[in-house]
Amino acid sequence: MSPKADTDASPSSNSNTADGITSGKVIDAVTVKKEPPPESKEAIWTRRLVILSFWAVVILIGLPVWWKTTAIYRADLPLQVMTDWADGKTCRPVFPLRIAVEAPALPSQDAQHLLRTTQHALDDLNEFSAHHLRLLLAESSTTVNTSQDILPITNYKDTGLHGSTNDEDIALSIRLIPGESGTTPRSELQPYSPTLEVYYTPNQIPPSSSTSSPLATFIANELQKVFAEEQATLAYLLSTSSTAHNSKIKSLSPETAASLERQSTRAFKYAPTYHLTFSLFTPSATPSAWEVESALHEYVSPLLESLFSISNFTVDTQVQLYATFSPSIRQPEYDPERKAWTLRKEDLSGFINAAEWPLSPSIGVGPTVNFVLYVPDQNQSPLLVKENGGNSWLIPQWGGVLILNPSTQLNAGIPTALSKDALRPAMLTFSNQLFSLLGLPQSPASLPLRLSTLKRVRAASLLFSASSTLGALARLTKALPSISIPDTVAKSVDQTIVHLHQACNELREGRFHSALEHARVAEAEAEKAFFERSMVGQVYFPDEHKVAVYLPLLGPVAVPLLMAALKELKNLSRSRKKGSA
Template identity: 75%
Template sequence: MSTPEGVDASSAPVTSSDGPGSSSTRHGAATSRRQPPPEPKDSLWLRRAVILSFWLVVVVLGLPVWWKTTAIYRAELPLQTMTDWADGKICKPVFPLRIAVEAPIAQQDAQHLVRTTQHALDDLNDFSAHHLRLMLLDPPLAPNASQQVVPDGSILEENDKENIALLVRLVSVETGTTPRSRLQPYSPTLDVYYTANQLPSPSSTGSPLATFIAHELHKIFAEEQARLAYLLSTTSGARTAKSKSLSAETAAELERQSTRALKYAPTYHLTFSLFSPTYLPSAWEIEEALQDYLSPLLDSFRSISNFTVDTQVQLYSTFSPSMRQPEYDDVLKAWTLRKEDLSGFINAAEWPLSPSIGAGPTVNFALYVPDQAQSPLLVKENGGNSWLVPQWGGIFILNPADAHEDSTPSFLAKDALAPAMHAFSDQLVSLLGLPQSPASLPLRLSTLTRVRAASLLFSASSTLGALARLYRALPSIPVPDMVAQSVDLTAAHLQHACDSLREGRFQGALEHARIAEGEAEKAFFERSMVGQVYFPDEHKVAVYLPLLGPVAVPLIMAGLKELKSMTGSIFPKRSP
């Protein structure tokens, strides 16, 4: 077939006049021409090298830097030791009290009396953690000798004399009822009066005099035993210690006293405030009154706690609006406040009570001088003019008649403040937790020392246990090295305090327990650790996901694509 003239043969339509297979051959040639050319090996390895370099930067550099900069440092803590302290497995507190006996009789008779009294005392004691140990002092050696022999043959060193809880002095008399005793109010001394025929014979195993002394000693330290037994029974981790059973009335009274008293602190801040609804009185002789009536009491507490004192005067101080106004009582011939209104007597919104200064708690003592138109002002139920506010302070209403004035005085002298100072002293004693018996103030202070030492020991041990539980429960919080150091110091001072209790050195036990309590509180309330408690893991996910998502998706998809390509080249698909 000929091609028309002027027409290019290459552009002419193709008419298939060949066999049947010519059409499929042309279709396969056209398809092969549409596929891209194979990628050069140099370009393929370059792309893979780029992807691999990104992954290497992420894995080798990015992840370690992220891990290092975001890792939470947690110092190692002795968790098992901390838990053992909290469970009471390390220290079983005991309170051995040394009772010195001074008997102006023959040495052999004195030793026999002490042994007989010790047996009678052991029979009365039902609290093994608190026991009294009698020691015999030799009066001729007391002024100059540095050592004294006790009945069991041991030596009483000069330094141990400071740890004697009570001195029993035997005084021979010929008149009056015997045996009888007298406890010195301002000295830890018990005078026992007896006659010569009341001494036990060398062959006897008991005597009325020994029994009398044993009962007197047991009675003197009965409240201390009850307080320590109550403390052991109510403190977690100390319940495993052997304790005496308390009656329901005794337990209720001890609980009432514990809820009324302030928590122990090395330093208390005392604030004495004068409030008046008018412009009178405008001044008071408070410094002299504090020096004469309160300073001796504060000095006696120096071995337990320290005190700072400040005063203030606030005029035109009105009652709280929420409190019922005073009512006149015809029977008492006085204005009265109802007992249920006493809690709202302090107008905290307008009366500028001094806030806490320093680390110690503030104890407030308010002296209120009512207006002459509402004087005298008393409590309706009991006719009193003072009351105690648990764990806060005390209030005293000084009526002009109490100040020996016919009208409201402009100045309160020291003598006029005497009733208020005596009331404040009693209230302070109650707030500090001083026992009510025995009648000797030094003995009550020594009892308070032992109770405070034991309570601080239990409190610090409990704080260690709480910190150990927090460490295990929250692995995401940081624990700096200072926490570990505080824990080590706490454990060390707790051990010293426990050893001091066993040895009868109660003042040293109080000092060590005080340090242990402070270090335990410091470790538990570490700022950097407490702040992370409120930053859970969900917050971290919410922060990291928007940042890492756009970067991670392309890298992961590119990596998967290359892995698929490499897998396909190594294991090619077989055509059917």
């Protein structure tokens, strides 16, 4: 039994041994990875040089070319100078007004002493240091120094009144006239001449030993009244600008400040050219014609000629028949007490039918000032404003409207054509409305004085506006470092600064017409620099847009280069670790 068991056991043992050997070989073949042949040093360096060459091309050629071709050009701007102008640190505007005194009936010594006494009284009354009046004798072209003797203009430098004096540099002429009848002293301001006539008696001339005089006080008070609104306007302009902290500002009452604010919001912004459009509208077929050219030549052209030193004007006329009311307002209501048709005051702002009436605001070079003459239908005539019974009103920064009611005579009817005489009230009303829309002051009664006041106010406002624009451009340049600044902007900024300096100097010298010309150029150049087309486009191109543009282009190229560089760095680190072990 025993040998058989051994015999049976032997084959089984051999089979297990063979199976174990076979399974072991299979396991070794599976678990042992087949290693690639070792890489030669030449191949390793070749691969590294290829990767390095790609990176060298990207860094040494690609990046400089990309930087050069995509760099934003920024011309150098005098940012600090621009900021100083905006903050009012560069120019302190002053308005020295020359007042020429004509005293042919007085001896030279008496005239000089009267001027010196009057100058002292003026300085005592003046509360606004930036606006001061300086008296000079018309015969000898001398000016008054309150602390010294009368000196020639060529030597008077304390207030900047040196150099030759032209007629246009004289703000006002005072004509001293001896008068035997009537109350004296008294004054009369000429309506169409910058002349103030002062009547006096010989006994009112102050003796050389006196330091004050009722006549000198009277003249000083009259001068203060003449230039009171100008002083208030300039004080308001300075108080609303950034230069207020550099000047002693005259305090204004709340009523005066509110009135000046209404005037500023009603008037157009200054422009070198305005386009005037005179329109005739009627809801029927008549009137179909009007003698507007002769009426404009007779009543409006002289006023426009007086304004040419401040702005230019172009004129256009038109006639529109069957012009209906705007549907947004209520129809006129009949008032039996007035026996007239009335419009409510709240409907006046919507009286203009902008949807159907051809009133384009883009006609001409500058802003369009519209003047509408409306002739109502005979069935709704006369047509008045219910609250005040008027027939005209002003639309701020747009124009004026006047309702021309036909004759109220029985069976007179509406004329088929409006004559020059019939248009006279309308043209005079439009002239007053134009003055209000241009910001012409309401006083004094002399038109040349009001025009010279407007010239000084416009010069100051343009100077402040150009300075403010420079400051805004400087802040924009600092806030957006990616914005482009072409050379044209730098050139315009330089021109603005040059003309601002000249305008400020001309103001100090009292040459206001020249100051207005320089301030006008400075304002135009500042606006040109700030609204440069190529620069404005960069404002609306943020960095997020650049990422959206570059990422799809550079992503597929950058990923292989980065992965290859990282893999090579890992291999280099692994080889260094093996070498150290």
